[in-house]
Amino acid sequence: MAQPTIARPETETFVRNVWYIAALRSEVGESLLGRTILGISVVLYRTRAGKVAALRNRCPHRGYPLTEGKLGDDDVIACGYHGFRFGPDGTCLSVPGQDKIPGRSDVRSFPVTENGPFVWIWMGDPELADPAGIPAETGFADPDFRFVSGNVVIDANHELIADNVLDLSHESFIHATKIGTREVAETPITSSSSESRWLVQASRIMRDVECPPTYRERTGLRSPIDREQHINFFVPSLYVLDTMVVAAESRHDPADGPRRAYHGKVIYGLTPLSERQTHYFFAIGRDYAQDDPEMDASVQEGQLCLIDEDAYAVGVLQNLMDTEGPEFEVSIRLDTAALIARRMLARRLRAEAKG
Ligand code: FES
Ligand SMILES: [Fe+2]
The missing domain is CATH 3.90.380.10 (Naphthalene 1,2-dioxygenase Alpha Subunit; Chain A, domain 1)
Structure with missing residues (x-):
């Protein structure tokens, strides 16, 4: 039977509302792991309490990768370029030289869960991320x-x-x-x-x-x-x-x-x-x-x-x-x-x- 070649979607290249495996559990520790998923650079790390955090790996200030920054004992990442600081949920906690944190300074965070030997990530609508959906x-x-x-x-x-x-x-x-x-x-x-x-x-x-x-x-x-x-x-x-x-x-x-x-x-x-x-x-x-x-x-x-x-x-x-x-x-x-x-x-x- 003759079939068309691999279907190319007219709209979007990747399904987003699905759990993807992002890393081996053993890869994610208390240092910053950069990984590109669906064309998006993500930084993964484990907080001192053992929870995995996954953030967009670009600082909202000038786009520097957070993996070039420093992870402190308080689970906070300090950007390696000019020092914006972010918590594990992506909230911007401080910026240099001023008290007021500008709007839109938070980094996007992604839902993650651990299942089997893997860390799984949800790149789509966070409201839909249910860990029970992993087969x-x-x-x-x-x-x-x-x-x-x-x-x-x-x-x-x-x-x-x-x-x-x-x-x-x-x-x-x-x-x-x-x-x-x-x-x-x-x-x-x-x-x-x-x-x-x-x-x-x-x-x-x-x-x-x-x-x-x-x-x-x-x-x-x-x-x-x-x-x-x-x-x-x-x-x-x-x-x-x-x-x-x-x-x-x-x-x-x-x-x-x-x-x-x-x-x-x-x-x-x-x-x-x-x-x-x-x-x-x-x-x-x-x-x-x-x-x-x-x-x-x-x-x-x-x-x-x-x-x-x-x-x-x-x-x-x-x-x-x-x-x-x-x-x-x-x-x-x-x-x-x-x-x-x-x-x-x-x-x-x-x-x-x-x-
Ligand atoms: S690029 Fe991160 S603080 Fe400037
Ligand atoms: Fe094979």
């Missing part, structure tokens, strides 16, 4: 899962990355030496969606298939295995993949007792830095080898390798988009979830523009 599907509250997390910046638009993670048939080619086997691309997916949650779902169930190298190493399983992938993608930014691998039923002897299934969770937060760069946050969960620091290190390293492979592919596409513009695309059935997500993103942008 529970991440599994961060589930004690059965141990997570390792990290983040990188990828030189590609977030929609290219959403395309990548929603069509896992690329595993058979891009990740052929790690998690891809030919059966991934050969197995059809089922997909569905929920407009009220801005959610796209896709599942792939594989029976009697080859065990890829990474799963062999981590679980000790040998081919054939039964393997499942279940995606929940909350448009535009939160991706949750549940994976399951287990010795194939076909070769299982019931006398050996129940089969041990290995469950994994792959959480990605795609937070646009700009139109052509994206913060790629990840948290990888597992319900096995819980107290194994070597496994933690191996999962972390393995994930960074996978992301490198994906980053290369989407980077190539971004470069072509930059130089040649969008190209006409032919889509197939395996693209269904990605196409639903593209359309949903366009609807969400329109809905937000209408208020």
Whole structure:
């Protein structure tokens, strides 16, 4: 089927009324962390009471970044250029050389919350920021899962990355030496969606298939295995993949007792830095080898390798988009979830523009 290229919204580039992952919790301490989110420079820090503050990283006086200033013991930032002082809620507390603080001297502050290994930020209407809106599907509250997390910046638009993670048939080619086997691309997916949650779902169930190298190493399983992938993608930014691998039923002897299934969770937060760069946050969960620091290190390293492979592919596409513009695309059935997500993103942008 022929489909248009990636939808470009007529109105706004980014959804704003949604929780985006802004940082790893471990990145935010009692020093000033600058981060650009949706093209806006933000400064994040933790107050002495342990609360995260997020402020626009531009002083209202002459626009100097607050990250160039000093954070005092009283949680107050003093601008490094001429000394305007701001509290953690953005209120301007004093200006040099006069008692009266001019109007409009406060800095914008953004709602933030902590959930799982991440600090989340709300770049839209603060009245709508409800931390309960972060989907529970991440599994961060589930004690059965141990997570390792990290983040990188990828030189590609977030929609290219959403395309990548929603069509896992690329595993058979891009990740052929790690998690891809030919059966991934050969197995059809089922997909569905929920407009009220801005959610796209896709599942792939594989029976009697080859065990890829990474799963062999981590679980000790040998081919054939039964393997499942279940995606929940909350448009535009939160991706949750549940994976399951287990010795194939076909070769299982019931006398050996129940089969041990290995469950994994792959959480990605795609937070646009700009139109052509994206913060790629990840948290990888597992319900096995819980107290194994070597496994933690191996999962972390393995994930960074996978992301490198994906980053290369989407980077190539971004470069072509930059130089040649969008190209006409032919889509197939395996693209269904990605196409639903593209359309949903366009609807969400329109809905937000209408208020
Ligand atoms: S730019 Fe910050 S005080 Fe002048
Ligand atoms: Fe990938």
